[in-house]
Amino acid sequence: MNPNIKKEKLENFANSVFDDPKYKKEIDYILKKLKLNKKEILNSYIDYDMGVLNYDNSIYESLSLRMALFLHYLLKESWHQERQEVILNILCKYKPKKIADVGFGAPTKYMKEYVLENKEIELTLFDLYPVAFEFAKILFEIWSPRNLNLIKFKKTDMNTFEYIGDYELYIFQDSIEHVTNPTKYLKMIIKNPLSIQNFFYHYLSVLQSHHTILYGTIKTKQKYGLKTVD
Secondary structure (H helix, E strand, O other): OOHHHHHHHHHHHHHHHHOOOOOHHHHHHHHHHHOOOHHHHHHHHHHHHHOOOOOOHHHHHOHHHHHHHHHHHHOOOOHHHHHHHHHHHHHHHHOOOEEEEEOOOOOOHHHHHHHOOOOOOEEEEEEOOHHHHHHHHHHHHHHOHHHHHHEEEEEOOHHHOOOOOOOOEEEEEOOHHHOOOHHHHHHHHHOOOOOOEEEEEEEEEOOOOEEEEEEEEEOOOOOEEEEEOO
């Protein structure tokens, strides 16, 4: 696709979320609290999608990029919306009470409709960059200020392969592919003391240009399986 045409399409996608009255209150609050402006967010949105092989993980240190990620999650009829429904359905089916979301990016639907609506749930959000936590806390203030104690924040560098702790469910949304050795990291998570675990991960294959969503249940330390959800 012609770069100028692609840039125009991306800008239109972002503006469709900005202009949606359903999200106006949230967006206005975030921009005010974080002192962001629409122009810098549009630039981050476009830069993020114009060439995924042209930047490294340091791009995620930007608050405007975190806001751009959130706009992606709100884009009507996008695969982001479909993925959020898949995750929410899995959570409602298996009802895990202790969840780890590793490299979470920005808050998504399940946090609002599953975690913050259920006081028995404990969610820990892991990320390398503090701006992820800063952005998330502002959004949670809007969604459910009384239940913020249900969510914890912990910094982690997945490339150190440090074990993050025992959880019933481990979620990786577009994060596991950023690790230098994703297989090694997943095996490290699998070989933990829990006898029963669940994990969900989604990744984008850039070279093959498709998305893969997988959900797996680990029933022993030696044997494990995956099934494709979508």
